[in-house]
């Protein structure tokens with residue numbers, strides 16, 4: 001059985017799935033539209049129960065919601081209306097567009113190729129208007145299909161080694177990722193997309209939760225097989241990727257969660273559901289590299305989960321890598337080049353467009369006008385998006401695995417050039433000056449969008465300390481964090497009536513462009529921001 005601690009598998013996967021000028025030109029892959037996967041998971045034998053469709057107006061400004069997190073011990077449970085709001089604004093269908101081959105159902109959060117490989121499941125106790133159970137979210141019907149009746153939260157408590165946020169949660173949302181739905185287009189690189197696309201969805205989910213006053217902690221440390229068994233997914237095709245604990249009930253036991261049955265008993269009684277699902281395509285192409293990456297980053301026992309959480313017993317740590325117990329983060333060297341102080345808007349000054357409105361307005365820019373944005377707009381985006389994510393792998397709160405490097409083309413008050421963002425000092429350090437529109441277009445896989453944007457924000461991470469701290473599973477964490485930060489940047493841009501789009505990139509060329517500063521770091525994510533040539537109102 002591969003062990004998470006030996007990070008060879010993550011390095012192998014990372015290297016094998018890099019894009020380069022040559023790899024893109026020598027890849028014979030084409031899109032087989034006759035074999036395109038279904039956009040939804042369908043259980044034909046289960047009738048969904050519909051949820052309320054009215055979006056409640058919280059009035060909370062998007063720029064507040066993305067920056068805020070509700071203290072973990074705030075006693076509150078979502079009701080069905082809140083559940084519907086969380087699901088709609090993170091994974092619901094918000095727009096439809098017909099094209100010659102059919103119809104695209106666009107969803108609330110950005111997703112590579114609009115292929116939406118992330119499925120959501122609910123595991124809850126009795127909530128107002130929603131009885132305890134395990135449910136699958138059906139976006140097409142905007143409904144819930146009940147897969148199991150009764151309270152199964154203790155299974156998640158067991159799987160996460162008693163993670164307090166899960167143990168006290170009235171509701172946990174489990175996000176799974178389906179290989180083929182995204183690999184149809186992106187082949188083996190899809191495993192990176194799991195983190196990105198799950199992340200943008202979580203950015204919305206956490207912002208909506210904050211607006212509803214709900215604590216929402218992302219948990220990535222869990223025994224994979226236990227969670228997959230609870231949902232009864234075919235783990236060759238679909239795997240649990242992240243959990244989100246929502247709300248808090250201080251009356252629940254910190255160790256065992258809900259008092260239904262003992263977790264081992266519930267686990268022993270977990271039978272396969274035997275519920276049919278509709279095949280996604282005529283046939284599916286398997287990319288074993290991804291399944292190997294997933295297996296090598298899986299946790300198999302409470303002991304492995306404890307190591308993930310940084311809670312390994314002292315005796316156990318002797319066998320662990322030397323850096324265990326550190327955060328996996330690296331500090332940037334103090335600025336050595338010219339610095340520019342950021343000028344973010346305060347709460348009193350910022351645009352107050354509510355989170356619900358901004359999510360519904362968001363869409364990826366398809367063309368940027370080459371007109372400048374202001375330094376204040378850029379500052380506000382960077383400031384608001386990086387104020388910390390409640391997650392079990394970002395400990396203490398506020399830690400960050402990714403560093404932000406920028407290519408600035410058109411920002412008033414900022415010379416064009418390459419910069420690195422020092423989050424702790426709220427400054428940009430200039431690495432080199434110049435007009436790099438052509439270079440940026442090339443780095444973003446030779447697309448026009450990064451060349452025309454006002455600024456391209458690259459996420460770079462030093463994977464070595466991350467793998468030392470978290471093993472192969474650190475790869476899931478660093479991609480997921482990037483997706484969440486990227487999702488927040490999307491919302492911060494649209495809250496200020498700017499446009500944005502996620503992009504893919506030529507991995508090693510990005511590192512070379514930002515070197516020597518970025519030497520040793522890997523390119524993880526890219527988002528371009530600017531004034532959309534056509535902005536959704």
Ligand SMILES: Cc1cc2nc3c(=O)[nH]c(=O)nc-3n(C[C@H](O)[C@H](O)[C@H](O)COP(=O)(O)O)c2cc1C
Nearest residue numbers: 106107109110111112113114196363364502503504
């Ligand atoms: C991580 C990420 C990478 C993306 N990469 C590209 C890209 O390389 N080129 C592109 O045109 N759009 C890219 N997109 C935009 C998606 O195509 C877009 O999100 C999807 O079509 C859904 O549309 P929407 O964002 O307007 O809702 C990317 C989006 C994400 C989240």
